[in-house]
Amino acid sequence: MRLSRLFLPILKETPKEAEIASHRLMLRAGMMRQEAAGIYALLPLGLRVLNKITAIVREEQNRAGGNELLMPTIQSAELWRESGRYDDYGKEMLRIKDRHEREMLYGPTNEEMITEIFRAYVRSYKDLPLNLYHIQWKFRDEVRPRFGLMRGREFLMKDAYSFDIDAAAARHSYNRMFVAYLRTFARMGLKSIPMVADTGPIGGDLSHEFIILAPTGESEVFCHSDYLTYEVPDENVNFEDATGLQTIVDKWTSLYAATSEMHDSAKFEALPEPVRMSARGIEVGHIFYFGTKYSEPMRAEVTGPDGTPHAVHMGSYGIGPTRLIGALIEAFHDDAGIKWPEAVAPFRVTILNLKQGGADTDAACEKLYRDLSGKGIDVLYDDTDNRPGAKFATADLIGIPWQILVGPKGLADGKVELKRRSDGSRELLSPEDVVARLTL
RNA sequence: CGGGGUGUAGCGCAGUCCGGUAGCGCAUCUGCUUUGGGAGCAGAGGGUCGCAGGUUCGAAUCCUGCCGCCCCGACCA
Numbered sequence: 001m002r003l004s005r006l007f008l009p010i011l012k013e014t015p016k017e018a019e020i021a022s023h024r025l026m027l028r029a030g031m032m033r034q035e036a037a038g039i040y041a042l043l044p045l046g047l048r049v050l051n052k053i054t055a056i057v058r059e060e061q062n063r064a065g066g067n068e069l070l071m072p073t074i075q076s077a078e079l080w081r082e083s084g085r086y087d088d089y090g091k092e093m094l095r096i097k098d099r100h101e102r103e104m105l106y107g108p109t110n111e112e113m114i115t116e117i118f119r120a121y122v123r124s125y126k127d128l129p130l131n132l133y134h135i136q137w138k139f140r141d142e143v144r145p146r147f148g149l150m151r152g153r154e155f156l157m158k159d160a161y162s163f164d165i166d167a168a169a170a171r172h173s174y175n176r177m178f179v180a181y182l183r184t185f186a187r188m189g190l191k192s193i194p195m196v197a198d199t200g201p202i203g204g205d206l207s208h209e210f211i212i213l214a215p216t217g218e219s220e221v222f223c224h225s226d227y228l229t230y231e232v233p234d235e236n237v238n239f240e241d242a243t244g245l246q247t248i249v250d251k252w253t254s255l256y257a258a259t260s261e262m263h264d265s266a267k268f269e270a271l272p273e274p275v276r277m278s279a280r281g282i283e284v285g286h287i288f289y290f291g292t293k294y295s296e297p298m299r300a301e302v303t304g305p306d307g308t309p310h311a312v313h314m315g316s317y318g319i320g321p322t323r324l325i326g327a328l329i330e331a332f333h334d335d336a337g338i339k340w341p342e343a344v345a346p347f348r349v350t351i352l353n354l355k356q357g358g359a360d361t362d363a364a365c366e367k368l369y370r371d372l373s374g375k376g377i378d379v380l381y382d383d384t385d386n387r388p389g390a391k392f393a394t395a396d397l398i399g400i401p402w403q404i405l406v407g408p409k410g411l412a413d414g415k416v417e418l419k420r421r422s423d424g425s426r427e428l429l430s431p432e433d434v435v436a437r438l439t440l
Numbered sequence: 441c442g443g444g445g446u447g448u449a450g451c452g453c454a455g456u457c458c459g460g461u462a463g464c465g466c467a468u469c470u471g472c473u474u475u476g477g478g479a480g481c482a483g484a485g486g487g488u489c490g491c492a493g494g495u496u497c498g499a500a501u502c503c504u505g506c507c508g509c510c511c512c513g514a515c516c517a
């Protein structure tokens with residue numbers, strides 16, 4: 001993509017409504033535009049990041065055994081009356097009426113609908129375990145939306161639902177998601193720590209929040225510092241091996257870790273002082289096991305080996321991809337702008353032509369652009385006629401992991417400069433070596 | 441939902457107290473020069489002053505009502 005043709009409305013000055021880094025930087029980097037309180041349009045750069053995030057989420061859900069489908073955003077009130085949540089959910093649920101005065105709602109979550117789909121088709125324990133998920137927009141009418149995408153009212157959510165014949169099998173399903181979540185966040189460059197969580201209005205008795213550490217995080221968290229050194233299972237982890245998964249989950253839940261709401265200061269103080277870590281965190285995922293809370297009232301049953309009906313044991317598992325955009329920026333930025341991890345960067349590399357219109361620089365940039373694009377690399381070529389300083393500022397702001405600086409000085413020696421955004425390190429290389437380096 | 445702010449050009453702001461027909465910086469457009477850390481000079485365009493009433497010869501400014509948005513708290517993927 002050529003920058004001259006990319007719709008990238010960057011701002012030099014910070015819009016006054018933005019207080020925290022991610023909100024400020026998303027607006028400045030032209031990633032999104034606010035349309036109403038807690039409601040945002042994603043611009044091309046923001047959408048690119050979101051798509052990278054959802055691709056990783058999807059891969060890991062599929063690897064763990066999930067089946068992707070897509071449920072609608074609008075749901076019927078009747079379904080929610082059946083589960084008893086229509087009245088319980090309160091004002092956070094956006095209720096609307098269609099032209100026939102039928103009561104509808106914009107889904108804040110999908111337990112009811114997925115249960116309805118499940119019971120319509122699944123009859124036998126032989127069809128279990130089953131994990132269904134989708135990635136869909138949700139609406140929760142937050143009293144006070146804030147922090148840009150981090151707490152919007154309309155947000156994208158990956159929500160998965162598991163169905164099992166009994167509690168033991170459900171525990172295996174829960175563990176699949178637990179491990180998938182560890183992997184999902186790690187692939188984005190994030191260190192996530194599972195913490196025992198309050199189950200809230202969704203209900204149930206087994207739940208973990210996945211918290212990533214960021215200095216500007218919303219909540220205060222307390223944990224054993226050894227979690228920072230734990231290895232995340234690699235892609236060869238066997239999700240069918242219930243015992244193996246349980247071992248991993250046991251390890252990741254054995255040490256103290258709690259958000260401030262669940263914090264037990266006596267337990268925490270009992271830890272040796274050097275391993276006590278208190279930090280700021282952002283919740284990016286939440287998993288629940290809630291047994292038969294929905295399957296009983298909604299009669300989602302299968303016939304068991306004994307020939308009698310069994311209400312299925314369910315779990316639900318959420319990740320907020322739009323929130324993750326903000327969380328990633330909170331975790332990876334400096335005064336100059338965003339520092340995207342490569343896995344989620346909108347472009348992997350950007351070429352800065354420091355003398356646009358110069359015969360040598362233009363030719364060198366065009367060749368680099370062709371060569372890198374030809375290798376399937378997401379490359380952004382800054383072919384605008386801005387001065388070098390402006391190009392540096394833009395590249396740093398939008399946070400592309402690799403910058404290739406092509407200027408008359410270096411080209412005189414046949415060299416261009418490869419700069420790494422994350423640590424600012426630079427290296428003088430021939431254009432061929434740069435291509436080789438980036439295609440390793 | 442309580443408390444506190446705020447609304448003037450795309451963005452950041454001044455002007456409001458003390459009424460006289462709207463200004464600054466950045467951005468945008470044109471031209472020339474410039475090209476390794478947000479360029480310089482010259483010129484140009486762009487605003488129903490959040491909305492609706494009212495007071496007045498005259499309202500961005502005073503009065504009344506409404507709306508939007510932000511921040512702090514209680515609540516949450």
